Amino acid sequence: MKTKRSERLIDMTHYLLEHPHTLIPLTLFSKKYESAKSSISEDLTIVKHTFAERGIGFLETVPGAAGGVKYIPKMNKQDIEAFVNDLIDELNHSKRLLPGGYVYLSDMMGDPKWLRRIGRAIASQYMDTEVNSVMTVATKGVPIAQSVAFYLNVPFVIVRRDSKVTEGSTVSINYVSGSSFDRVEKMELSRRSLDMGSKVVIVDDFLKGGGTINGMISLIEEFNSEVVGATVIAENIFRGERSVKDYTALLKVDNVNTEDRTIEVSAGNFLSSIK
C-alpha cells in the first residue's frame, strides 16, 4: 500500500535522526514507503527546509546513481550560544568546588538533557570534518565521548589508566601528568579498539596543563592515526604554558573561590570556532 505524505515525513524524520552522517539511498525510502522516487524527492525537500529552518540540522543531497541524502546534526550558532549561557548559569557561583580544586560535574554528566546538547554542540564543530572515532580517557570523559559519538555516528574509544583484563592486548604509553609536570603516568588503549589510519576527535571534561590530552595524542600516533581536533567542556585556570595548544573549550574557568566553594566561568573559545 502506498504511504501518505504525512506518514512518510514523520517516519523519514525519525529514520534520518537515528542515522546521522549516513548516506541513505533514495531507493531505501521509495521501497520502504512504496512510493515513486519523485515523491520521495519532494518529501526530502520539505524535510531539508524544515531541518534548516528549525535548527535541527543540515540535509545534504548527494546526486547521482550512488547518491542519496545524509542528515548532519548541526546546532546553529544561536542555539550554541544559548547552550553555553545555560552552562555558565549552571556552574557560576554554584557550590560545585570540591576539595583540591576539583569541580563536581557528575550530575550534569549523568543527565541526558545536558548530554544531548553537549553531544550536538561538539558534533557541530566537526560536521564538515571526516571523523572515524571519538576518544576520551576513563572515567569522566566517557559520557561526553558517547554523546558526541551518537551525533557523529562513529564509535568511541576509552583510554584507561589501569589495565583491564577484559580488553585483550593493549598499546600503552607514558605521559607527563599533573600541572607541575613532575609525574609520569601510563595510559593504554585496547589494540582492537582503534583501526590504523583513523581520524580521531579527542574529548574530555577539563583541561588543565594538557598532559592527559598530550598522552592521548601520543597514543593516537602509536596507532598511525590522526588527531582532527580536541574539545573539552572547560579549560581550567593554569599558570604556565600548556603543553597542548590546539583545542576548543566550551567554557573557561576564570576564578576559583575555595572559601565559599564556588567557581566563576565564562564562554570559552568554542563559540568562535563555529561558523
Next chain:
Amino acid sequence: MKTKRSERLIDMTHYLLEHPHTLIPLTLFSKKYESAKSSISEDLTIVKHTFAERGIGFLETVPGAAGGVKYIPKMNKQDIEAFVNDLIDELNHSKRLLPGGYVYLSDMMGDPKWLRRIGRAIASQYMDTEVNSVMTVATKGVPIAQSVAFYLNVPFVIVRRDSKVTEGSTVSINYVSGSSFDRVEKMELSRRSLDMGSKVVIVDDFLKGGGTINGMISLIEEFNSEVVGATVIAENIFRGERSVKDYTALLKVDNVNTEDRTIEVSAGNFLSSIK
C-alpha cells in the same frame, strides 16, 4: 506566520524524539507553530498513528487542562526479536573470548549503532514503570546505562569500586564478589548523585554470580531507594545458586570454548518479559 502541517509534523517528530517520557502541553506546540489547538490535535493523531505503525513508539495522550502528550520510546516485540538475533549472530562463534573467560564487547559497547538498539530495547521493558534513575557500576556498564537513560530520559548514576576525588562525599558498602563468594570488596556512590526515595533500574554487561548487582541493591537501600528492575546484556554460565534471582538478560551464554576462544549464546529471558 502560521506553519504548514508538513513542517509541523517534521519538527514535532524531532521535538518528541528529543524529549521522551516528558509531558508536553499542547499549548507548547500551538505557540511554537502559531497554530490552533485543533490543528495540533489533528497533527498528533497522525503522529501517534505513524509512531505505532512504524514501531517508533507510543504517543500517550493525557486529557484535561494539565494534559498534553508524552512520547514513550517502545521497540515492538518483532524488532526486539530481530535485535536479539543480531546480537546472537555477532557473538556466536566469534573470537571474543579473552583469557580468564572474559568476553570482549568493547567494540559493540562503543558503537552508537548497537547502543541505540540496546537503549531502546531495555527502555521498552520499563516503559510502564516509574523510573527516576538508571544505575550501573564503572566502567563496562556505563555506555549501557547512558543509552537506557537517553531513552527513559532520566539521569544515570555510576557506582565506583575506587574512590574518586572529584565525586565529593560518598556512601560505600561492602559486597561479596567473585563466583566463589570468597572476596569482599567495596563499592561506593557519590552522595549527591542519587536522591532518597528514587526508583532505580540496574543495568550491567554480564551477570555471573550476581555479587555486583547485589552490591548495587544494598547501595540503593542505603539511599532509601527502590530497585524496580535489573537487566544485563548476557548472563554467563554459572555453576551454583545465583545471589540475584530477579533480573532479565538479553542473552544467555550456553557454552565457552577456551580452545578456539569462542562462545555460544542464545536468547535470554528478556524477550518473554516484553508484552
